[in-house]
Amino acid sequence: MEKIWQKTFKLHSKSSDYRGKIKWSLNYIQHALKECRKPYISFSGGKDSIVMTHLIYRIDPEILLYHHHQGEYMPEEIWQEIYSIIKRLAKNIEIRPFEENLWDDIIPDFLRRGFDGSFIGLRKEESVSRRERIKANRSLTELREYWPIQNWTWIDVWAYIIEHNLPYPSTYNKYGPLLGWDKVRFHSFFDPRMDKFGLSNIDGILMWRFRNKK
């Protein structure tokens, strides 16, 4: 990350607005933990998941961290990076293979094992559909969803990462300067599912090593 952005995020981390958001999120998590007997954390490997996981583990470090592998479009090198981040953040880890389906395999399994809630790193700022989903308190599965960083902006997320010196995937450092730190997102490469975000052209020039690896 460029020094100017590091300075910017550090300065932002001193603002009262940012401090207020952390306080709100910690209260939200505590409230969720009172409501839920056995929740888990949905971890994608992106910056929002990292921040949310760190916030939750400040209150209860024993919660299960669940990660769904992104499949053949996630290069082994990047996956190893995510795995090292997961290991640094969490003790209680569960990684599910790409072949398993969320609705058919994973959620029924979690329900069977007594899980009753999930923490998800959605933010209202990300899209209209996410804002509407949070506003309507609509969960995608039978498990109740909690969104601890729903009110955060991209600058809050980066400020938290810089302030706490959290690890994040190196691909952000490649895509961030090009796309902008507000637009950069964690994704698999040369993935047809990501075409709608127009990222395949940039993958070609920045991640050419992975073009034929799948």
Added chain:
Amino acid sequence: MNLSLQREINYFMQKFKEINIQRPGYFEPFKVVFKMASPIALNHPWMHFDGLIAHLALMNILGRDYYLLPAKFPLGRALRGIKFLEKLPLKKTGDLWHASVSVLEPYTVKLDVIYKRFEDRWIPKTNKKKIYRGRGFFKDYAINIPYIPAITCTFYGVGDIEMIKKLLYNVVGLGNDTRIGFGAVSKFYIETTEKDFSLVKDGKAMRPIPIKYCEYYKEKVPIAWRPPYWAPENIDLCCPPFAEIKLGKNLAKNI
């Protein structure tokens, strides 16, 4: 395969058989420098000189028919028996062309976004009186275009300079999206070089070289190494351009 497509392929096969491709003459090492008038848009970090020459040679042979090539059936597959690619005015050792990838200076990647907008020609496809441009089939897309604001684009090679010069006069733009102004070439010049820098320069690979041709390589990546570069059958484990390399004896004695 439907009948009209087969007819198209037969037409081009016949045309290739009738054409008498000029045989290249004297080969010497050279350097081509393109002076750029606008940034080069790419979706890969470099361009391949042998790919560029093959494209220009095909344009030269087919003339206006080049623009009628069957889009849904890559002609390269049908033309394999004719070995059009064997007659390029470039030196070849084994299966490896002596042609480098582009050296772009200065090399920094920037980003632009263009918008694919709804166009009238799509109207017959729908019976709807109103269409949505915000979502669905007619959605306007923001397309990311990475570009390199290079001032010069240099290629190294070994070949028939006069024939290459003739082909290069047809180049008006390099890279992607030349129709919207990217990669415009203002001028180019060719000069001979003392040594062959098309494969290795200062201990670094100048093009993808399959590891079977290498004695030492610092990195290996599965990438295409001969034209056509889009064809999956041309992908092999290679030492990528600009990585440290030492050529195998058979190849090294040919440069």
